[in-house]
Amino acid sequence: MLKYYQEHGGLPVNVKFYVEGEEEIGSRHVIKYTEAHQQQLQADAVIWEGGAKNAAGQLAITGGLKGISCIELGVTTANADLHSSKAAYAESAPWRLTKALASLRDDMTGQIKIEGLYDDVTALTAAENAFVEQLAFDPTQVAQAEGLTRPLLATKPKQALANEPTINIEGITAGYQEAGVKTVLPRLATAKLDFRLAPSQDPARIPDLVRKQLAKNGFEDVKVNYLVGQPGYRSDVQHPFVKLVNESARAIYGADGVEYVLNSAGAGPAYAFGRLLGLPVLGFGIGNANSRAHGANENIKLNDAVQAVSLLDRVLQQL
Amino acid sequence: MLKYYQEHGGLPVNVKFYVEGEEEIGSRHVIKYTEAHQQQLQADAVIWEGGAKNAAGQLAITGGLKGISCIELGVTTANADLHSSKAAYAESAPWRLTKALASLRDDMTGQIKIEGLYDDVTALTAAENAFVEQLAFDPTQVAQAEGLTRPLLATKPKQALANEPTINIEGITAGYQEAGVKTVLPRLATAKLDFRLAPSQDPARIPDLVRKQLAKNGFEDVKVNYLVGQPGYRSDVQHPFVKLVNESARAIYGADGVEYVLNSAGAGPAYAFGRLLGLPVLGFGIGNANSRAHGANENIKLNDAVQAVSLLDRVLQQL
Incomplete structure (x- = not known):
């Protein structure tokens, strides 16, 4: 410039x-x-x-970019961790949490089982879909490169990447996690989730939709805490x-x-x-x-920089 | 003596x-x-x-004592943790694990949904049950003292404590667990489980029963590692x-x-x-x-010690 x-x-x-x-x-x-x-x-x-x-x-x-909504689920089932012999009568936090999580998603397709979650997804137009179809995405190559041990969740992964909401467990934690065993019945369990959203979706709706669905599934005791979110745009x-x-x-x-x-x-x-x-x-x-953006040895190629500057130059002149 | x-x-x-x-x-x-x-x-x-x-x-x-069998479940779904945008097509380890766990237990009753697991449970005899019935166990008091937030799992908690096998999650871990968010799709997830067993049960059977049930439920990729176990006795x-x-x-x-x-x-x-x-x-x-056995300020009362020595004395003389 x-x-x-x-x-x-x-x-x-x-x-x-x-x-x-x-x-x-x-x-x-x-x-x-x-x-x-x-x-x-x-x-x-x-x-x-x-x-x-x-x-x-x-x-x-x-x-453009997809949207995102990050929440945390938390369960508390007792005043303190209990001796695991009490599993005979006391419900534990990790059981509540794993059951609650499992109720929110179809593990064969990745489909989210939360009422209303797909309501504000706008389908791709024919013109948009034409762009998506042109993208290079070879499921076999991707699975091999990333070492995926499970079948791909999407029959149309390119479309899914562009326009389908996902529910991801960023992390889950409860009880004893060191070597060996500790016969404890954990009172606390938490999971961090992120939802990637179609560009048309409103991330602020997510926590409430999750709360309602959990209550409907019998997990009204599972707390939903909104962490951060951002609408997408296309x-x-x-x-x-x-x-x-x-x-x-x-x-x-x-x-x-x-x-x-x-x-x-x-x-x-x-x-x-x-x-x-x-x-x-x-x-x-x-x-x-x-x-390697943000990583060790982050790098660019000089020729790529020259090309990008030429593109910028050309775009500014054509405007 | x-x-x-x-x-x-x-x-x-x-x-x-x-x-x-x-x-x-x-x-x-x-x-x-x-x-x-x-x-x-x-x-x-x-x-x-x-x-x-x-x-x-x-x-x-x-x-006597109940038996116990401790196992670890582990899932690996990729070579490395992935960016969570890839949830559009890539299955994650914590989803596999939570679904696998959820398939092993009825969360309303605590009943274990593993074929054959109850086969070697011997029912209480009338004489045994009479002893169990005499035990003090007030569900309301217990729930209050321990701050239980969920209903008791057992309709007969005294019997359950003595003779019912349980499946407990000692700990579960996957992905990011610190403050805030990290949009990662975790490749690894593990859970430590302990099974408390009726005194008649064989703890060495458990890992294989779990493996078979997981395969039956579609989770043949979930690894089962036997940690330690001990038969009970009554x-x-x-x-x-x-x-x-x-x-x-x-x-x-x-x-x-x-x-x-x-x-x-x-x-x-x-x-x-x-x-x-x-x-x-x-x-x-x-x-x-x-x-407070094993804890800070572990203590006994002197009178309890005197009574216990008297009991030992009496038992030895009566033999």
Whole structure:
């Protein structure tokens, strides 16, 4: 951008930068800030801060993110841990919790058994589905690379990644966990869950839906604590900016060098710009499939950086 | 005993002492040792090393112990923990484990849903049941004292404590357990279980029964690891030694000062003496309901010690 500015004495469009430092802890203030500064932040499109080439070396352009809702389930069954001989009459916390969890999901399909949870999922349009079908996802290769010991849960994993809500146990803990045995009947058990949500879904609904379903299943004693959440967002695939970025990318990366991802299966505050400001939000960047983001030896390839700068240059000029 | 010896120049019966130091780690060598020394250990009856007064101040005489079988369940579903967005297609270890556990037990009754598990449970005889019925166990008081938040699992808790097998989750662990959230899909999940067994049951059968039932329920991938176990034992309530000790105790503690417990709901190596040597095994001692065994401020009351020595004296003279 600096180079363009120096060469041309200005930029062909106005550029606003939005920098926030809370992405790794849930971007808790982005929506609030964006709401308060909508006038100031008006624009024609948003270029998201990151992106990478996929394993096949294609640049992935990402049109949004899934939502997420994180909750904690907790059960208390007694004043103190009991001697396990009392299992003859006393219910224990881990039994309550495992039964409660098991009642929320079909383990053969991953389908969530919570009434109303799928109500605000909007089905993929034909245009969206066409993009999804173009993605590379070989179930056999994925299963082998990740060492999966169980069959894939989804018959259409690409669609599931883009648009299906999931219920995941991040962690579960109760009682004695060291070596050997300890004949204790645990009074406490907790589980952390995250729900990945279709971009159309409202994460704030989740805790209450879980509470109601647990009560319905006979687990009204299981406490549900909302930890953090974020709505998703998916850019309108018909928006001219989507076409512009895709075509610019193909000019630079080659006709087969680009994939368009409807929305990442991950979460992030795209909602604040997409839905609040009504803008398309597209992410692309300089990473590669082995960039080890946030890890040891995080890396980029210099050529990828040069290509990404060229893409940015081209997009700004075409706007 | 020393006092009696000094006063009488001898004891009225032969006394053999058996001392072992592994009780707190499962008494792994008692059965082996006893088998190898059966001739040497022949006797008419066994007095067990401990006992206490109950909360009502009655001396509890215990005629045996339940058995126990401890196993660990383990599930592995991938090479590494995955990003939780992959829940769209990848099964996770804690889901497998919670579903597998939930399939093994009726949470309304505590009934174990493992085929064959109740096969070697011998029903209480009328004489045994009469002893059980005499025990003090007020469900309301127990629930209040222990702060139980769930209904009692057993309609007949006294019988359940004496003779019903139980399946208990000692501990369960998977994934992230610290504060906040971590959007991980855990590859590993484990649970430690203990089964308390009726004195007639064989603990060595348990791991295989669990394995078969899990496979039957569709969880053949859940690994079952046998940790430690011990058969139980219950003395024949018709044996003259039971009558002798009970009558001696009533003479010292008063007609209402004694309760006879068919067998403790806990575990211990009584089997080695009871079943291998074919002897009645009765436990009684100098503890009280608040002795805090193994805990801080472990204590006995001096009068309880004097009473227990008198009982021992009387029993030895009556034999």
